[in-house]
Amino acid sequence: MLESLAEKRRVLIVLGVFVALGVVTPFLDLFMQSLVTEILVFGILAMSLDLLLGFTGLASLGHAAYFGVASYTTAIIMTKEDWTWTFAAFQWADSLGLGLFYIFIFALVVAMAFAAFFGFLAIRAVGVYFLMITLSLAMVVWGLAYRWSAVTEGDNGIIVLGRPSLFGISLESEIPFFYFTLTVFLICLGLMFMFVRSPFGKTLVGIREREERMQMLGYNIWLHKYLAFIIAGVFSGVAGVMWTLFNLFVSPPDIELITSAEALFMVALGGPATLIGPVIGSAIIRSLQQFISIYVERWPLILGAIYIITIMLGRLYGVEGILGLFGKFRKPAAPPDAPEG
Amino acid sequence: MSNEQPGLELDGVTKHFGGLHAVENVNLRLDLGERRGILGPNGAGKTTLFHLITGVLPLTSGRIRLFGQDVSGWPTHKRVALGMARTFQITSLFPKLTVLENVLLAVQGLRKMKMVMFKPLFRYRDVYEKAEKLLSDVNFWHLRDQEVRNLSHGEQRQLEIVLALASDPKVLLLDEPSAGLATGESHEMADFLKSLDPGIAILLIEHDLDVIFEVVSHISVLHYGEVLAEGPSDDIRNDPKVQEIYLGKAE
Numbered sequence: 001m002l003e004s005l006a007e008k009r010r011v012l013i014v015l016g017v018f019v020a021l022g023v024v025t026p027f028l029d030l031f032m033q034s035l036v037t038e039i040l041v042f043g044i045l046a047m048s049l050d051l052l053l054g055f056t057g058l059a060s061l062g063h064a065a066y067f068g069v070a071s072y073t074t075a076i077i078m079t080k081e082d083w084t085w086t087f088a089a090f091q092w093a094d095s096l097g098l099g100l101f102y103i104f105i106f107a108l109v110v111a112m113a114f115a116a117f118f119g120f121l122a123i124r125a126v127g128v129y130f131l132m133i134t135l136s137l138a139m140v141v142w143g144l145a146y147r148w149s150a151v152t153e154g155d156n157g158i159i160v161l162g163r164p165s166l167f168g169i170s171l172e173s174e175i176p177f178f179y180f181t182l183t184v185f186l187i188c189l190g191l192m193f194m195f196v197r198s199p200f201g202k203t204l205v206g207i208r209e210r211e212e213r214m215q216m217l218g219y220n221i222w223l224h225k226y227l228a229f230i231i232a233g234v235f236s237g238v239a240g241v242m243w244t245l246f247n248l249f250v251s252p253p254d255i256e257l258i259t260s261a262e263a264l265f266m267v268a269l270g271g272p273a274t275l276i277g278p279v280i281g282s283a284i285i286r287s288l289q290q291f292i293s294i295y296v297e298r299w300p301l302i303l304g305a306i307y308i309i310t311i312m313l314g315r316l317y318g319v320e321g322i323l324g325l326f327g328k329f330r331k332p333a334a335p336p337d338a339p340e341g
Numbered sequence: 342m343s344n345e346q347p348g349l350e351l352d353g354v355t356k357h358f359g360g361l362h363a364v365e366n367v368n369l370r371l372d373l374g375e376r377r378g379i380l381g382p383n384g385a386g387k388t389t390l391f392h393l394i395t396g397v398l399p400l401t402s403g404r405i406r407l408f409g410q411d412v413s414g415w416p417t418h419k420r421v422a423l424g425m426a427r428t429f430q431i432t433s434l435f436p437k438l439t440v441l442e443n444v445l446l447a448v449q450g451l452r453k454m455k456m457v458m459f460k461p462l463f464r465y466r467d468v469y470e471k472a473e474k475l476l477s478d479v480n481f482w483h484l485r486d487q488e489v490r491n492l493s494h495g496e497q498r499q500l501e502i503v504l505a506l507a508s509d510p511k512v513l514l515l516d517e518p519s520a521g522l523a524t525g526e527s528h529e530m531a532d533f534l535k536s537l538d539p540g541i542a543i544l545l546i547e548h549d550l551d552v553i554f555e556v557v558s559h560i561s562v563l564h565y566g567e568v569l570a571e572g573p574s575d576d577i578r579n580d581p582k583v584q585e586i587y588l589g590k591a592e
Contacts, residue, residue: 212397
């Protein structure tokens, strides 16, 4: 099943950590439970960006767009009572215990459509131009959320009253919702793990390393990048749905530039092209935000310091992110070995 | 060797960069199985010509036919799929991937399974076997887990060609395979090129005259983007015009 013993060990360690998380979390206080859930939600966002940044080498500064579109879609179809069709369909699905499936399918199709359209506009550009185009397209989504008040309630945001149940199981309280989030997270992690090891996933790494050679080997570079962009957008949408369900409120600041930039930090900090590194990045950034902001008003300074130290140490040892440094210190004599999964 | 069937035909191929005439009205024919060299001083337009043949740069005017098919407006990956491969003057491998990973990417380049998203690559036995054969043929199998950036320059130049061979091309464009090699290594490179399947047509850009005269039977000489002379190697070697501009008069 797995390529090597080392890989098998890494997968077991990761699974072990999440099993432990599943066992421990119910014994934590409410604040911590909600923090862990939030880390997992943003972990999905960061992993999805890793597909682009880490594996394909595309630095998108607008990845919150698909997160935002999906989170708003979720809120809208759950609350817009005067939109008879979508609301009636939601209520009908919900009465069967399938409300969540309805939300996921609806929101992910919308996120996919946006990613397909935006990707079509952005993929031609490279480097900093790609960064600027993705940034401006994400600002379009933010503008819609902020200005199109008839649909998005503008500045006020949308309050969602309660979560749909799953096959009749209520997800209203923290613990069941945490397990639901953990399940969604693990499904996403599993799918993305399979994706990056597939022939298609390997072509993305080839494109990152040397685009002109890939072209000469017979690859249609544009198509591979474009598909990767859409897939990353859909997983970003999953995080968006989970955000609305978790927060029960969505407003323009949730989906602005800061969210896109934070996702980039999570990937760079944890270790690009590792999938699990960005989750570590999510844990660090979200925890800092929740904990240190209680004691230190200017918590982003501390985040900045951690970020700079990690990048500089990484440069020094020729590795990337916390996961890369970790691998370096654990077995200093071993040859450079990109940790996966 | 050549069986007189055209693999690659250039017909009035021209490329202008603004006022610069990089390639001017080049006519060239490479038959299946033929080995042809392209000689010319720096800036003669040799590498630009390769960019035009592979579709990396668009033509200003002219026609390019590959196996009889007009591919003038085609994107690179479609031309490659017809059975063309190319190496680069400046080594263009995947430096942070291992030797085996490099070759695997090359092997799957023309296979449909390259689009598969949810089955691990290592499950494709046939792709691995092909990669193993390619690496064993050049005695590189023991290097398979080395990162390419840790190989010697000579090894990288050879791997450059192995990647091009992975798709079983019928037309192979080699851009200075011996660039940066020591004299002894150049000889090994020449022997290696001669050992390739005689069915493969080769268009060879090379500055090392020992290599080019050893490998090819015909030569086209480029000068300021134009074909100055064309013919069997020995005629070219003795052509006074060619000697003057390229080989020098010392002999």
